[in-house]
Amino acid sequence: MSYSFEENARLFVEELPYRQGEYAGRNWGHPWHSLCSYHGKLKPAIAHFLVQAFTGEGDVVLDPLCGVGTIPLEACLQGRVGIGNDLSRMAYAVTKAKVEHPERESVDAAVENLGAYIEAHKREYCVTPLPYSDFGFNGKVPEYFHPDTYCEILAAREYFKNRELTPEEAMVLACFLHVLHGNRPYALSRNSHPLTPYKPTGEFVYKNVIGHIRNKLDLSYRKIEPDKLHTGKALCGDFHKIDSCFAGSVDAVITSPPFAGSMKFYIQNWLRLWCAGWEETDYKQADTDFLEAKQKKSMDVYYDFFALCSKMLKPHGKVILHLGHSRECNMADELEQRARERFHVVYRGAENVEHMEKHGIKDKGATFEHQYLFLEKR
Numbered sequence: 072m073s074y075s076f077e078e079n080a081r082l083f084v085e086e087l088p089y090r091q092g093e094y095a096g097r098n099w100g101h102p103w104h105s106l107c108s109y110h111g112k113l114k115p116a117i118a119h120f121l122v123q124a125f126t127g128e129g130d131v132v133l134d135p136l137c138g139v140g141t142i143p144l145e146a147c148l149q150g151r152v153g154i155g156n157d158l159s160r161m162a163y164a165v166t167k168a169k170v171e172h173p174e175r176e177s178v179d180a181a182v183e184n185l186g187a188y189i190e191a192h193k194r195e196y197c198v199t200p201l202p203y204s205d206f207g208f209n210g211k212v213p214e215y216f217h218p219d220t221y222c223e224i225l226a227a228r229e230y231f232k233n234r235e236l237t238p239e240e241a242m243v244l245a246c247f248l249h250v251l252h253g254n255r256p257y258a259l260s261r262n263s264h265p266l267t268p269y270k271p272t273g274e275f276v277y278k279n280v281i282g283h284i285r286n287k288l289d290l291s292y293r294k295i296e297p298d299k300l301h302t303g304k305a306l307c308g309d310f311h312k313i314d315s316c317f318a319g320s321v322d323a324v325i326t327s328p329p330f331a332g333s334m335k336f337y338i339q340n341w342l343r344l345w346c347a348g349w350e351e352t353d354y355k356q357a358d359t360d361f362l363e364a365k366q367k368k369s370m371d372v373y374y375d376f377f378a379l380c381s382k383m384l385k386p387h388g389k390v391i392l393h394l395g396h397s398r399e400c401n402m403a404d405e406l407e408q409r410a411r412e413r414f415h416v417v418y419r420g421a422e423n424v425e426h427m428e429k430h431g432i433k434d435k436g437a438t439f440e441h442q443y444l445f446l447e448k449r
């Protein structure tokens with residue numbers, strides 16, 4: 072039996088299928104959902120059920136604010152064409168690796184090239200003071216690494232900076248960014264945290280960059296058959312500028328914008344963004360470009376967002392939004408107001424999240440409800 076969009080939406084919110092059985096487990100999902108740690112990542116099981124319930128085989132699914140590509144990857148895994156766009160180069164690289172899923176053999180060749188570059192250039196970075204000695208948020212960048220590891224990291228960073236990434240290079244960069252910091256031996260850093268690069272502690276131990284990337288690749292490709300995935304597309308840039316070649320071709324926009332009042336992801340992810348090529352000035356520029364900061368001044372930026380969605384969608388195309396409700400902002404109210412000119416509101420629902428684990432991240436408490444807004448293009 073096939074249900075209407077509205078009935079499907081109501082069932083989804085009543086059942087919250089991602090909270091049932093194995094889907095509720097912390098590690099549920101395809102291993103590539105864990106390709107690279109990222110603040111703000113959506114639970115893969117939510118993406119899984121949104122794609123399954125609201126799109127069909129072969130549909131084009133766009134996430135204009137895709138982070139590390141959770142929704143586009145789920146789309147590709149389920150035989151849809153997943154397109155992901157993000158303004159952050161780090162997020163773009165990880166998404167590209169996931170949705171363009173290069174074969175392991177060709178990725179190994181890309182690792183070889185990077186290794187040769189590091190060997191040829193690492194000594195150029197062994198200078199006093201070490202580069203970026205005055206830059207960092209939780210700690211200064213060189214404090215995180217043994218000096219010899221750090222010189223290899225700087226060479227690898229230079230290799231990727233401004234490079235037009237192939238899918239293979241995107242995969243290598245994604246693995247490199249993942250192993251950059253953490254609290255276990257897989258990480259290149261001293262003891263820190265895999266998500267937030269808290270000020271490091273413990274001994275300075277040399278870690279070989281290429282060896283650590285290879286280990287992460289081995290884990291990521293274990294039991295994976297990349298050719299079984301549908302191929303999608305990754306885009307890097309402001310959502311306003313998504314290429315108009317996609318106009319009128321999208322069946323569904325499924326996305327999770329930054330929650331109003333939440334932390335700025337580009338500060339939480341600062342060390343990986345630095346490694347992906349950001350300079351100090353980029354963090355300041357982000358305050359004018361990224362939604363996390365823009366929406367603090369005015370939610371009117373969502374008029375542009377819905378204009379973009381409408382332009383990209385086919386007639387009667389769907390928009391499904393995963394939002395956060397805090398004491399300061401009822402995001403679904405704010406967005407609904409700004410969507411009405413171009414979209415019918417089909418259904419709206421919420422999930423109380425006050426009981427959820429907080430992982431020690433202080434502003435999670437501010438969001439007490441996750442909201443779902445289901446829209447159809449007029």
Ligand SMILES: C[S@@+](CC[C@H](N)C(=O)[O-])C[C@H]1O[C@@H](n2cnc3c(N)ncnc32)[C@H](O)[C@@H]1O
Pocket residue numbers: 109111112113114135136137138139140141142156157158159162308309310311326327328329330336360361362363
């Ligand atoms: C909540 S996160 C999305 C997380 C994603 N669903 C995932 O699973 O990784 C919101 C994303 O919006 C991106 N973003 C913020 N402003 C943007 C803009 N103006 N254009 C494109 N992306 C933007 C941020 O970089 C961030 O990755």
